[in-house]
Amino acid sequence: MTVTARRELVSPATRNAFRSLATDLTVRIVAELWEDHGFAPIPPDELKYQDSGQRRTEFMLYAEGVDWSDPNQVRRVLLVFEDFIRAYRNPDDQGTPKWLDDIRVRLERDGFTLDKEGRISWSNPPVLVRDLSTLSDASGITIELERIRRDLTTDPHGAIGAAKQLIEATAKTALGELNIEVDRNAALPALISTVQKSLKLDAGSAPDGPDGSKAVKRILSGSVNIAVGVAELRNQGFGSGHGQASAPSGLGVRHARLTVNAAVTWCELILDTLSDPAAPWRKTMV
Structure with a gap:
């Protein structure tokens, strides 16, 4: 590795x-x-x-x-x-x-x-403050965090691209920690779905208790839409990673902040659940 x-x-x-x-x-x-x-x-x-x-x-x-x-x-x-x-x-x-x-x-x-x-x-504070030292390899996440910190207020196009890549890096890192093989060619929506199901964060497999309440299920469903929405915004040409015939117009720092904050919300959910010793997904591993 x-x-x-x-x-x-x-x-x-x-x-x-x-x-x-x-x-x-x-x-x-x-x-x-x-x-x-x-x-x-x-x-x-x-x-x-x-x-x-x-x-x-x-x-x-x-x-x-x-x-x-x-x-x-x-x-x-x-x-x-x-x-x-x-x-x-x-x-x-x-x-x-x-x-x-x-x-x-x-x-x-x-x-x-x-x-x-x-x-x-x-000048541009870190957008995700989490202890990543317990992960086997957090380098993919930290690289994208640094790109976001660098580009957030100066390059909205680059920050949006890095936000999408942050979600992808977090999903792959979490699946690796769970010893679940990752298909290198898997599309991001599939990765998002796989990691949320593996962590019991999808609305269909949430257990009884707070995690299975209607309100939490509604939030979890929304989290999927958030992550997929970030990927779609980038794929529509508003983020770096795809060459465009013409540069997108009207893209500003507020769009970058919206996208980055959405990505960070999803990543925090995944990382917090992954590290929580009392998280429901751990009961299925026993």
């Missing part, structure tokens, strides 16, 4: 810029800034970074323990970085000091914004 490496959301260049701030702070403060947001250092003998500076080394003991491709961890790291800026910044500085402007530029290259108060936010 070939596993594609997950893209790091914060570049080494940005991390290095914040590491340099540690030089003028105490070791205790460096540690506290990380630990205030729930991070712990790795064992010193596992540290790959080599530096004679004790404070920079302390910074890296925490930084090397971060999964830089995990949106949840990166959200917490951004809070750490904000605290580093506040701890390092001289309140008497007039204007923006060069070191802070350098950090701002590096953050922008990574897709973040830094405001005047030193708060860091995503």
Whole structure:
């Protein structure tokens, strides 16, 4: 099985810029800034970074323990970085000091914004925040998520295409986790139907209890229509993946957001059900 490496959301260049701030702070403060947001250092003998500076080394003991491709961890790291800026910044500085402007530029290259108060936010935040580490191979999902994050506000055509591919990647990943053979030539509606039936998410096989209620069945039926609708929109030429004689007109960011949000809703349903230890589908596996 070939596993594609997950893209790091914060570049080494940005991390290095914040590491340099540690030089003028105490070791205790460096540690506290990380630990205030729930991070712990790795064992010193596992540290790959080599530096004679004790404070920079302390910074890296925490930084090397971060999964830089995990949106949840990166959200917490951004809070750490904000605290580093506040701890390092001289309140008497007039204007923006060069070191802070350098950090701002590096953050922008990574897709973040830094405001005047030193708060860091995503320019285009991740659309699906889920722990995918329990999946055997989540690379297909993470690739499409990154494409959506990149294209959502700048390329609606590309974002819609990636939304369709996200549904397909999620369906194939879930079926793989269930050890169900996937037909490589299967159309997306067939994949959607297969995975929902396998997870007892189709209206016909929902068990008694909340999952079998009329309201939930109605929602589950709607979820199929949502996923198929995303695929149809893309196939009608409003998403990337098919060459067109002429570019679609009138396509805007709002159409991309509608399509992406629909795709994410379906994918969250599949991934949440797949990981739920009490989900009805597990009773049939016993």
